[in-house]
Amino acid sequence: MLNGLDIEGNSPLHRMPVRGKLIVLFTAAIGLFFLSDLRLLVPALGLAAALFLSTGIGIAEAFRRTRFVLFTVLLVAAANYVFVSPHEAVVVFCRLSILVLLAATITAATGISAFMDEIARLAAPLERLGLVRAADVSLAVGLVIRFVPEILARYHDIADAHRARGLPLRPLTALVPLIILTLKDADTIAMAIDARGFRRH
Amino acid sequence: MDIVFSAATVRYGGRIALHPLDLSLTERRIGVVGLNGSGKTTMARLINGLVKPTEGTVTVGGLDTVKDEAAARGRTGFIFQNPQHQMILPILAEDIAFGLKNRGLAKAEIAERTDAVLARFGIAHLARRRVHEFSGGETQLGAIASVLVTGPDLLILDEPTNQLDLKNRTLIERTIADLPEQVLVITHDLALLESFDRVLVFSEGRLAADAPPDEAIRTYRKIAAC
Amino acid sequence: MDIVFSAATVRYGGRIALHPLDLSLTERRIGVVGLNGSGKTTMARLINGLVKPTEGTVTVGGLDTVKDEAAARGRTGFIFQNPQHQMILPILAEDIAFGLKNRGLAKAEIAERTDAVLARFGIAHLARRRVHEFSGGETQLGAIASVLVTGPDLLILDEPTNQLDLKNRTLIERTIADLPEQVLVITHDLALLESFDRVLVFSEGRLAADAPPDEAIRTYRKIAAC
Amino acid sequence: MTTRDLVLVALFAAIMVVLGLLPPITLGFIPVPITAQSLGPMLAGCILGARRGFLSMLLFLLLVAIGLPVLSGGRGGFAVLAGPTGGYVVGWAFGALVCGLIAERLVREGQNEIAQIAAFVAAAFIGGVVTVYLFGLVWLSYATGNAFLPAVAASAAFLPGDLIKVGIAALAGRAVLAGYPLLPQRA
Ligand SMILES: Nc1ncnc2c1ncn2[C@@H]1O[C@H](COP(=O)(O)OP(=O)(O)OP(=O)(O)O)[C@@H](O)[C@H]1O
Ligand SMILES: Nc1ncnc2c1ncn2[C@@H]1O[C@H](COP(=O)(O)OP(=O)(O)OP(=O)(O)O)[C@@H](O)[C@H]1O
Numbered sequence: 030m031l032n033g034l035d036i037e038g039n040s041p042l043h044r045m046p047v048r049g050k051l052i053v054l055f056t057a058a059i060g061l062f063f064l065s066d067l068r069l070l071v072p073a074l075g076l077a078a079a080l081f082l083s084t085g086i087g088i089a090e091a092f093r094r095t096r097f098v099l100f101t102v103l104l105v106a107a108a109n110y111v112f113v114s115p116h117e118a119v120v121v122f123c124r125l126s127i128l129v130l131l132a133a134t135i136t137a138a139t140g141i142s143a144f145m146d147e148i149a150r151l152a153a154p155l156e157r158l159g160l161v162r163a164a165d166v167s168l169a170v171g172l173v174i175r176f177v178p179e180i181l182a183r184y185h186d187i188a189d190a191h192r193a194r195g196l197p198l199r200p201l202t203a204l205v206p207l208i209i210l211t212l213k214d215a216d217t218i219a220m221a222i223d224a225r226g227f228r229r230h
Numbered sequence: 231m232d233i234v235f236s237a238a239t240v241r242y243g244g245r246i247a248l249h250p251l252d253l254s255l256t257e258r259r260i261g262v263v264g265l266n267g268s269g270k271t272t273m274a275r276l277i278n279g280l281v282k283p284t285e286g287t288v289t290v291g292g293l294d295t296v297k298d299e300a301a302a303r304g305r306t307g308f309i310f311q312n313p314q315h316q317m318i319l320p321i322l323a324e325d326i327a328f329g330l331k332n333r334g335l336a337k338a339e340i341a342e343r344t345d346a347v348l349a350r351f352g353i354a355h356l357a358r359r360r361v362h363e364f365s366g367g368e369t370q371l372g373a374i375a376s377v378l379v380t381g382p383d384l385l386i387l388d389e390p391t392n393q394l395d396l397k398n399r400t401l402i403e404r405t406i407a408d409l410p411e412q413v414l415v416i417t418h419d420l421a422l423l424e425s426f427d428r429v430l431v432f433s434e435g436r437l438a439a440d441a442p443p444d445e446a447i448r449t450y451r452k453i454a455a456c
Numbered sequence: 457m458d459i460v461f462s463a464a465t466v467r468y469g470g471r472i473a474l475h476p477l478d479l480s481l482t483e484r485r486i487g488v489v490g491l492n493g494s495g496k497t498t499m500a501r502l503i504n505g506l507v508k509p510t511e512g513t514v515t516v517g518g519l520d521t522v523k524d525e526a527a528a529r530g531r532t533g534f535i536f537q538n539p540q541h542q543m544i545l546p547i548l549a550e551d552i553a554f555g556l557k558n559r560g561l562a563k564a565e566i567a568e569r570t571d572a573v574l575a576r577f578g579i580a581h582l583a584r585r586r587v588h589e590f591s592g593g594e595t596q597l598g599a600i601a602s603v604l605v606t607g608p609d610l611l612i613l614d615e616p617t618n619q620l621d622l623k624n625r626t627l628i629e630r631t632i633a634d635l636p637e638q639v640l641v642i643t644h645d646l647a648l649l650e651s652f653d654r655v656l657v658f659s660e661g662r663l664a665a666d667a668p669p670d671e672a673i674r675t676y677r678k679i680a681a682c
Numbered sequence: 683m684t685t686r687d688l689v690l691v692a693l694f695a696a697i698m699v700v701l702g703l704l705p706p707i708t709l710g711f712i713p714v715p716i717t718a719q720s721l722g723p724m725l726a727g728c729i730l731g732a733r734r735g736f737l738s739m740l741l742f743l744l745l746v747a748i749g750l751p752v753l754s755g756g757r758g759g760f761a762v763l764a765g766p767t768g769g770y771v772v773g774w775a776f777g778a779l780v781c782g783l784i785a786e787r788l789v790r791e792g793q794n795e796i797a798q799i800a801a802f803v804a805a806a807f808i809g810g811v812v813t814v815y816l817f818g819l820v821w822l823s824y825a826t827g828n829a830f831l832p833a834v835a836a837s838a839a840f841l842p843g844d845l846i847k848v849g850i851a852a853l854a855g856r857a858v859l860a861g862y863p864l865l866p867q868r869a
């Protein structure tokens with residue numbers, strides 16, 4: 030999900046300012062909370078899916094990006110089915126799926142640099158108070174998005190290293206090298222940021 | 231040990247990385263060269279089952295790398311293109327011992343074998359050091375030790391002299407020459423291959439040449455000049 | 457641009473990595489060779505202030521790398537030993553643009569300069585691609601573009617042909633030869649240095665030779681043979 | 683803040699995102715899931731120390747707030763922070779802070795391994811469990827209008843999992859200290 034990867038394109042969603050997109054998402058997140066009428070939720074789910082596809086992402090990629098989260102949404106819904114009621118299960122499923130799709134839509138239609146500009150703008154008032162440096166906050170957000178695939182790639186490296194040596198892959202024996210390898214990468218990246226003058230001192 | 235590829239093909243997603251490959255390797259010193267992205271690492275990973283053939287089969291000493299995965303893998307050791315990523319525990323001696331512990335050996339034997347392999351590669355002084363602070367040459371030697379300690383019959387090295395100076399390069403070259411084990415080396419360092427028995431040249435996922443070093447290197451130079 | 461080391465010394469923890477170095481570099485093509493761990497990367501990092509001298513000073517074009525850190529750094533670009541880790545944002549064009557944004561340029565100028573540098577290195581087709589999917593040669597070129605776009609006077613390359621095949625190696629060699637900027641290259645690939653103006657040989661943290669390529673390489677071979 | 687600090691803060695926020703890829707386990711009797719993400723603040727505190735650990739969780743909170751689906755199950759947005767689990771999520775930041783403060787004071791690089799692990803266990807438990815539960819339960823009882831006590835009892839369901847996480851964080855903290863030390867140490 031958080032591959033930080035926008036789909037190249039020029040759809041209305043791509044051109045919409047980041048702030049507008051975030052406001053829509055917040056509003057939806059809060060609004061959906063109060064909504065439990067399936068006559069509204071089901072069409073809304075259809076609309077969210079349509080919006081997602083309107084970014085030009087393509088069905089296969091859209092499914093690839095959301096299947097994992099949608100699976101966990103299904104689990105949450107199943108729990109509601111068992112413990113609460115079938116109606117509540119469908120409501121929860123629609124509510125969460127809509128949010129997932131909207132969030133994924135924004136991810137697909139917004140470049141990382143656009144995100145970071147917006148965050149810098151939001152952080153500017155805090156900078157005036159001397160609390161944070163706005164540019165640092167947006168850089169940090171960009172770095173998180175960069176690190177997620179990097180951590181997953183390192184995890185694959187470590188899994189391969191275990192397999193190559195015929196060792197069973199246990200979460201704990203994977204966790205420690207995973208942290209150390211990514212720490213090492215992080216140090217190199219820190220140096221690159223300095224070398225390229227990404228931060229004004 | 232016989233390494234046999236029968237119409238082995240690899241696709242990543244839809245893209246083909248290795249076209250159907252038929253090949254039988256028995257030589258003691260096998261080299262692999264080719265342009266970046268030509269499928270060398272993919273081919274090597276097929277041998278120890280890290281990559282599974284999309285079609286066809288690969289067998290090592292008669293064992294199928296898919297059906298007899300664990301047994302086949304036990305017979306090959308693999309040194310990664312970036313061996314730093316293959317050290318699992320942070321202290322060298324712990325990392326070497328870790329591979330043995332999982333084979334259910336007794337403590338005393340683990341210690342003995344660890345010491346022996348460290349001595350064999352002249353790196354006993356590195357035993358308690360942090361692997362992530364090692365220099366390039368130290369990392370390579372440490373990785374070779376941690377792999378050979380489990381006693382594989384075949385050792386695969388993916389670009390082992392990459393970041394090395396002339397001295398460490400010579401050290402690795404000699405280490406490889408002296409290994410009693412069968413060895414397959416992928417490299418861009420053509421001088422390393424001079425004494426090899428057989429050299430494979432890959433190009434765009436296909437075997438472009440399979441010959442003694444001189445001839446293979448000539449073919450490679452021609453491909454690279456295009 | 458003048459690069460001047462005055463008794464510059466580097467210690468990590470207590471250990472000395474670079475003994476007091478006095479040196480003035482003005483040539484357009486400067487090479488650096490030496491054994492693993494001999495202090496090459498440390499010396500290069502002094503030039504752009506990534507490492508601070510424990511004692512002594514380093515100046516670049518008259519600017520002290522400690523006192524005028526930001527200004528001095530603005531005049532040098534650095535390509536890391538592993539350039540994959542120096543791409544900070546995941547899409548090449550965004551990575552290149554980000555370096556400019558922090559210099560406070562206008563949007564239109566950023567876009568224009570980004571396009572120009574991509575065209576200069578013939579990698580316009582990579583602009584929207586994910587940097588971590590690049591091949592070795594593509595990564596090197598992308599890193600060079602992302603650094604040169606900010607207009608440094610001096611470019612430092614730390615082992616730029618490490619993982620490259622013959623073809624990509626030649627590409628980088630030509631790219632370096634054609635750069636109008638002053639260039640300092642650290643490498644184990646001796647052929648790369650043949651046309652250079654001046655080559656420094658490091659050994660155990662000291663300058664062991666400072667000569668034209670032929671002579672420097674001879675000294676280096678002698679050191680490596682010990 | 684050095685650039686290295688900034689990058690480490692971002693890295694541990696990213697680790698939270700990755701932990702969030704593991705599906706949560708929903709419980710019927712309390713509207714709070716069991717999630718792997720509560721390991722994150724313990725790791726951040728044990729490995730980075732108080733300041734950087736705290737900032738990494740704040741950064742993660744920011745990501746949640748701007749609506750990125752970074753909480754387990756692909757959730758995010760202000761709605762979650764205002765919801766029944768919001769107290770826990772905010773508590774993660776203070777949990778990392780407390781965990782780091784304790785680890786920085788108790789753990790020494792020269793100590794023997796057992797002493798280091800014990801110190802990390804104490805830090806991870808007081809920071810990652812006691813502190814987080816405190817924030818979580820206070821907000822939960824307020825948000826759901828429950829009496830305080832039933833929520834406390836119900837949260838016993840998290841304890842087995844969270845104790846395992848304390849153990850993992852302590853072992854990881856000590857291994858990273860041995861292999862790549864970062865934790866600031868105070869007398
Ligand atoms: N896990 C993967 N997923 C998708 N594509 C892959 C993967 N691994 C390799 N490839 C692709 O398969 C092709 C062959 O890759 P391989 O690593 O075998 O090349 P190589 O000959 O070892 O190159 P190099 O000299 O750069 O190491 C390349 O185009 C590469 O991008
Ligand atoms: N951050 C660091 N902390 C501690 N020691 C370091 C650090 N960086 C380098 N060193 C040590 O300083 C010495 C010189 O290292 P440097 O990286 O300059 O060598 P190099 O000549 O570039 O070697 P290589 O050819 O392997 O890249 C080595 O002994 C190295 O272990």
Ligand SMILES: O=C(O)CCCC[C@@H]1SC[C@@H]2NC(=O)N[C@@H]21
Pocket residue numbers: 714715716717718720753754762767768770771814815818840843844
């Ligand atoms: O994802 C969320 O909305 C927040 C979940 C908070 C879960 C709390 S954290 C402490 C305790 N341990 C768990 O495994 N779950 C709860």
Ligand SMILES: [Mg+2]
Pocket residue numbers: 270271272311388
């Ligand atoms: Mg390869």
Ligand SMILES: [Mg+2]
Pocket residue numbers: 496497498537614
């Ligand atoms: Mg170096």
